[in-house]
Amino acid sequence: MKYRAEIDGLRALAILPVVAFHAGLERLSGGFTGVDVFFVISGFLITTIILGEIEDPSGDRFSILEFYKRRVLRILPALAVVLAATVLAAWAIMLPNEFRAAGRSVVATALFLSNVYFWRTSGYFAATAELKPLLHTWSLAVEEQFYVFFPLMLVFVARFLGRRFRLWIGLMVLVSFGLGVALTPRDPMTAFFLLPSRIWELGLGALIAAGAAPAVGAGPGRGLLAWAGIALIAFGVLGLGEEDPFPGWNALYPVLGAGLVIAYGAGTSAGALLSTAPLVYVGRISYSLYLWHWPVIVFYRLARGQALAPLDILLVLALSWLLADLSFRFVERPFRTRAIRLVPAPRVVGLGLACLAGFLALGGLVNATGAKWRSYPPDVLRIAAYTDYNDTAEHAYQFGEGDGCGISGHSTDGSGFDREKCLRTEPGRPNYLVIGDSHSAAVWRAIALAYPEANVLKASVSGCRPLLDADGEAPCRAIINHVYRDFVPGAHLDAVIMVGRWRATDFPKVAPTLAHLGPLAGRVVVFGPTVEYEGEFPLLLARERMNGVDGVTEAAIDPTKKGLSDALGEIVRAEGVAYVPVYDVLCPGGDCVETAGEDVPMQSDYGHLTFAGAKLLIARIRDDLPLGDALPRRRAALDPVPDTRPAP
Structure with a gap:
């Protein structure tokens, strides 16, 4: 497909608020919505490539193995380096319980199930989640889960449903969006982390790739639509916060905003702004920056033992930027050369699976034995x-x-509350x-x-x-x-x-x-x-x-x-x-x-x-405590209970 510089600029608009939000810049309270912009971009680019191969005039040349070869080369090299660095830093800095938990998150990340893992173990905005170095990989898991079934769906539509891509993608988008809207007020963690309520965000990008965006000729109208998209993204970043229901209706701001920029940004002043060299550069390193920034923040906080002060924020941003730039230059780019692209798909996919299996084993080993990798004082362990x-x-x-x-937990209704038993008074x-x-x-x-x-x-x-x-x-x-x-x-x-x-x-x-x-x-x-x-x-x-x-x-x-x-x-x-x-x-x-x-x-x-x-x-x-003078209050009942503390 033809390179579009403004999409790299759009990536910059996505990653900068995410990093700023995670670093604790409170004015960008909705910076987490940058992830939704990434989803739309991903859906558009991947679908454009797949449909281009399926509808090639010389014949359908789409190969599922070639598709996963591209995913391996795009995602895995930088991810593998970050996972290895995370395990090393966790061993050096974390306490045994934290280190073992990091091992479990490595396993979940290698399986591309970290969204499910963190859904079960923490909330994205919870205080305890702020020190989980691989929390941010939940979005990678959502994407890769989407790309397990979506290419096969497009192939099926092409071969058996008359190539009516827009219809079937549109239905998928509507169902997923409706699910997200219904689920967000009822169970926001499920709506936030799991794929079904996020499909529509990737699907909107796919719809644009399938030609569903209404045609608008060159002129002021097209430019206004592109600027409206940027404004919607900005509103999500500046106007939303952790207390606002999300994704649900509020996800429309970043998702529609990204869609408008992708559909109408080319050849406009908005597109020209996004195509400027600084934004394009940030967009090009955005994947590595996304991977590195959160572990850097977490391990810096653990080492310092406190929240980030302004100087700390500058330091973690600079270190994240440096690591992202090095990662892009020396990890990502070498895997995009012509020589690598000529390696047969089965070999690339096989090596990718072997790499993931290695991290599965490493994470499992850390979880099983990590507490013994270092010695700790007994009181610290207790x-x-x-x-x-x-x-x-x-x-x-x-x-x-x-x-x-x-x-508690992920209950979606109140049926577990025993009203007859729990609300029974005693005369x-x-x-x-x-x-x-x-x-x-x-x-x-x-x-x-x-x-x-x-x-x-x-x-x-x-x-x-x-x-x-x-x-x-x-x-x-x-x-x-x-x-x-x-x-x-x-x-x-x-x-x-x-x-x-x-x-x-x-x-x-x-x-x-x-x-x-x-x-x-x-x-x-x-x-x-x-x-x-x-x-x-x-x-x-x-x-x-x-x-x-x-x-x-x-x-x-x-x-x-x-x-x-x-x-x-x-x-x-x-x-x-x-x-x-x-x-x-x-x-x-x-x-x-x-x-x-x-x-x-x-x-x-x-x-x-x-x-x-x-x-x-x-x-x-x-x-x-004013609970009635006639009621005797027994101090003995509050004496320390027998020691049933968990063993170290």
Whole structure:
């Protein structure tokens, strides 16, 4: 196909916001949408090549082996270098749990299933995801999964469906887009990471390649469309943020924007701008820059033990740029020479599969034995082991896993919540309801142990603050509204305890919710936000111990939570409701409690309390917790539990 410089310039518009967003430049809050621009470009270029071969006047010369040969030569060389460098850096810098997790992500990347792996283990915007060096490979996995079936689909349409490419690609785009729109508000992680809700983005590029874009002759109209495309991309980068539903409707900004530039940018002033040498250069190294920038950021942060300061941002950007340039010159380009292109496809594909198999073996070895590749002090191992706290019996007991009273993970409806069991009051006993997101589940058991004479009910929905008409995934609003509107009015509860990972966007709903609950419950108590960390707290604490530092650096603490707690407290107290400033309890005078016993971290991830941490919190606030003077409160129930910590 004919080279189009403006498409390399469009790649620059895609990669620069992504890198800036990952580096922490807050003004480019929607920089993650650059990935969607890449999807459209990829769909257009690959489909143009495939259709050109299928519809060649001299006869159909498309070969699936030749297609995968091109994919191997395009994707694998730079990816292999980055994977090898990642394993080496992970061995040198990471703690054993992190190193083993990096090995698992290498396996997922080599299988082009990292989108599924990270969908199952983390969220793209989650704090714990910020230190996973191969998180960004999810988009490569989406592309390669698409190219498993899409070329075969085009061949099938060409041979059996009258070459009606636009019709069948268009149907694919519509179905995928509809799925994405429907799924995003219900299960945003699934919509974000998995292929079905992303197909339409690659498919739109394919539609343009198939000639579906309406013809617009040379003139002002064509230029306006191209500039409109750039404007849409810019709006996505500058106007969207992590809190906005995505992909869904909001993905239209980068996707349609990229489509307009591709369809109408050639021969326009917008195309001329994108064809300038600096943007073309950035576009040409964009793949290597995408591969390198995220591991550089992650390992730099791990080595420094804190978030990036302005000087740090400049350093990681410069290093990423240098590595990308070297990678493009000495890794990517040598595999694009005529001599390499003449190597038979079976040999190239075979070598590519062998390379991937090697990384499968390496990643599996790291996962199985990586903890033994270096020696660590025993206390460091004990603390770091809490990154696997979610897999322990203690965690299951603390959160009441399997009791039917908590919805978490990737549930797409509220059917798992056992309303009859979980919302059953007991006459003759005080009845308390602990309600909220996963942070409510973290303290529920500790509250129940502190008040053994009470019947302490639990209604927790992951990611769902305990508010009327709450924002969140599908089960959120249905379950919370049912509890507040159908159950609470007739339950005669002695107390409702609201716990959540509060956001400023929740504030408008706090007062109406409290006004609703006030006349219906004996007491209402709101737990404020806890202290949060920029990463997984056990690893932060273990790394500081390994470095001989007593405690986690203040720079690792999320600076916004203190102000959020104070603001929420003002709203709650103005309604005459009791407020527990969890942040202040855990960080009196700004000095945060980090352990709840010898080598027992207060928190198991960015902010969820361990069982020992939750009991320590309740012990500190118990005497001030307004849950009824007639109810005896037993301090012994909050003594340390037997040591069931995960083995290092």
